[in-house]
Amino acid sequence: MRPVASVLLLLLVADGVNCQDKCSYQDVLNHLNLTKNNELFSMTRPVKNHRRPTQVYLEVLLYAILDVVEKDQKFIPYVWTVMRWHNEYISWDPNQFCGIDNVSLPTEMLWKPDLTIEEMTEKDRASPSPYLSINDRGDVEVQNDHVLVSTCRMHIYNFPFDIQSCNLSFKSVIHTVKDIRLRPSDNSSEATEWSREVMRTQYEWLFINMTVTANNASDLLSQDIIVYTINMRRRSVLYIVNFILPILFFLSLDLASFLISDSGGEKLSFKVTVLLAVTVLQLILNEILPSSSNSIPLIAVYCIGIFALMMLSLMETILVMYLIEKDPRDKETVKKQSLSKDCNNQGKANIHNCHEEMHKWTHQCARIYDGAGETSSELLPVAKEHTGGKLVEEYGALEEVSDELRKVEKTLTLLLRSRRDEFEPGYWTRVAQRVNKAFFIFYVTLTQS
Numbered sequence: 001m002r003p004v005a006s007v008l009l010l011l012l013v014a015d016g017v018n019c020q021d022k023c024s025y026q027d028v029l030n031h032l033n034l035t036k037n038n039e040l041f042s043m044t045r046p047v048k049n050h051r052r053p054t055q056v057y058l059e060v061l062l063y064a065i066l067d068v069v070e071k072d073q074k075f076i077p078y079v080w081t082v083m084r085w086h087n088e089y090i091s092w093d094p095n096q097f098c099g100i101d102n103v104s105l106p107t108e109m110l111w112k113p114d115l116t117i118e119e120m121t122e123k124d125r126a127s128p129s130p131y132l133s134i135n136d137r138g139d140v141e142v143q144n145d146h147v148l149v150s151t152c153r154m155h156i157y158n159f160p161f162d163i164q165s166c167n168l169s170f171k172s173v174i175h176t177v178k179d180i181r182l183r184p185s186d187n188s189s190e191a192t193e194w195s196r197e198v199m200r201t202q203y204e205w206l207f208i209n210m211t212v213t214a215n216n217a218s219d220l221l222s223q224d225i226i227v228y229t230i231n232m233r234r235r236s237v238l239y240i241v242n243f244i245l246p247i248l249f250f251l252s253l254d255l256a257s258f259l260i261s262d263s264g265g266e267k268l269s270f271k272v273t274v275l276l277a278v279t280v281l282q283l284i285l286n287e288i289l290p291s292s293s294n295s296i297p298l299i300a301v302y303c304i305g306i307f308a309l310m311m312l313s314l315m316e317t318i319l320v321m322y323l324i325e326k327d328p329r330d331k332e333t334v335k336k337q338s339l340s341k342d343c344n345n346q347g348k349a350n351i352h353n354c355h356e357e358m359h360k361w362t363h364q365c366a367r368i369y370d371g372a373g374e375t376s377s378e379l380l381p382v383a384k385e386h387t388g389g390k391l392v393e394e395y396g397a398l399e400e401v402s403d404e405l406r407k408v409e410k411t412l413t414l415l416l417r418s419r420r421d422e423f424e425p426g427y428w429t430r431v432a433q434r435v436n437k438a439f440f441i442f443y444v445t446l447t448q449s
């Protein structure tokens with residue numbers, strides 16, 4: 001215990017010896033002649049020769065991604081910036097001031113580089129830090145936090161599986177490289193690592209990495225620009241659960257509705273309800289996605305595709321219902337149908353009978369004429385021969401007519417048969433069922449692909 005105490009005492013004594021009663025920060029400021037109305041510090045760039053540009057080292061850390069608004073193409077990060085530069089008028093020996101090597105001052109007392117962010121569209125929401133710090137070698141450091149409302153071109157083609165990269169470009173407002181040279185104090189991997197360490201909360205967007213690009217000015221009249229590119233990935237689980245899956249569910253509901261009977265309006269109203277549900281989801285999508293995008297996002301194509309499928313199936317249902325409606329369903333119509341069938345059959349029979357009778361009649365006629373020919377043949381051989389020839393001719397003509405009639409009968413039978421088929425009950429229902437089945441297969445294959 002004793003050696004330790006004596007060492008402590010020795011240290012205290014040594015401190016007392018070094019300190020020549022100038023142990024306050026004000027002593028340092030007095031030594032520098034740094035007062036509020038000393039224009040040397042606050043008015044101009046702190047260099048003794050104006051040809052020497054001030055090197056400004058910039059460090060940017062990303063604390064949080066507060067918001068990303070695709071609709072307005074707006075990116076709101078919460079960042080922490082540290083600026084360091086050298087002031088040639090500041091220097092002191094810490095040994096003269098009780099070892100003080102670091103003093104903090106109100107920001108308005110010293111000159112500061114006028115850095116701005118190109119993408120910023122609104123005034124900084126966070127109030128600027130009231131203090132800066134200086135050290136004995138003349139380095140000045142300003143730390144600030146910013147809630148940056150910045151523009152960012154978003155590519156939402158892959159929504160909700162998209163990766164966005166937004167730029168923050170730091171540069172001086174008026175100073176060219178003759179006055180200010182801008183340097184990043186860390187490279188991309190360091191910036192990424194440190195941002196990961198300080199980042200506290202991540203909501204929808206996951207920080208991937210940060211790239212630092214120093215765009216050096218090519219001539220003396222332009223400016224140095226440091227671009228911080230923040231890459232981030234969207235958490236898509238919620239969109240899958242809230243959006244993509246429900247649409248798939250609606251589609252499967254629509255598929256399942258093929259099992260509902262076609263008669264009655266339930267199937268139709270069910271399908272219309274499902275279609276309306278998809279429309280609501282589409283409206284939500286419309287609110288999320290920006291209208292400015294040139295290429296249609298995949299999710300919109302997906303949505304409209306499913307909507308189109310459902311609409312097709314709705315139209316198919318309407319068609320099927322129309323076809324079934326064409327079929328006689330109640331008994332009265334069935335009776336009427338059978339009656340008309342009978343009539344048709346009767347008509348056919350009549351023609352058949354007529355044809356038969358005609359056939360018979362011609363045969364009888366021929367016989368009578370033949371008989372007449374036989375009786376009068378002895379009396380009038382010449383006349384008999386004459387009439388006989390005539391009779392044969394007439395008989396032939398009659399046969400021809402009967403043939404024609406037979407043909408007519410045949411075509412009529414055919415016609416009638418086809419018409420009878422048409423009016424067979426359930427024909428259209430079967431057609432409808434066939435259409436239904438074909439469409440169902442078509443639907444399923446489309447859904448699969």
Ligand SMILES: *[C@@H]1O[C@H](CO)[C@@H](O)[C@H](O)[C@H]1NC(C)=O
Pocket residue numbers: 033037038039
């Ligand atoms: C300190 O600054 C004041 C006015 O700004 C000036 O009058 C004075 O001479 C300066 N003192 C020293 C030691 O430079």
Ligand SMILES: *[C@@H]1O[C@H](CO)[C@@H](O)[C@H](O)[C@H]1NC(C)=O
Pocket residue numbers: 102103133134135139140141
């Ligand atoms: C002053 O000290 C603080 C705290 O240790 C440090 O963050 C800051 O960088 C120092 N200032 C300078 C100009 O070195």
Ligand SMILES: *[C@@H]1O[C@H](CO)[C@@H](O)[C@H](O)[C@H]1NC(C)=O
Pocket residue numbers: 153165167213227229
């Ligand atoms: C972001 O900055 C990089 C580097 O300067 C540049 O290549 C890229 O085009 C910028 N992106 C946007 C969206 O401006």
Ligand SMILES: *[C@@H]1O[C@H](CO)[C@@H](O)[C@H](O)[C@H]1NC(C)=O
Pocket residue numbers: 187188189190
């Ligand atoms: C970034 O800087 C660190 C430390 O200075 C260094 O180890 C690392 O290799 C650098 N990375 C790149 C990509 O330059």
Ligand SMILES: *[C@@H]1O[C@H](CO)[C@@H](O)[C@H](O)[C@H]1NC(C)=O
Pocket residue numbers: 163188189208209210211231
């Ligand atoms: C940052 O992430 C993007 C996207 O994943 C990648 O293309 C890029 O190479 C990464 N940059 C670095 C420095 O790791």
Ligand SMILES: *[C@@H]1O[C@H](CO)[C@@H](O)[C@H](O)[C@H]1NC(C)=O
Pocket residue numbers: 214215216
């Ligand atoms: C810009 O200048 C610095 C310092 O001279 C240098 O380290 C850096 O590589 C330069 N960057 C580019 C892109 O030329």
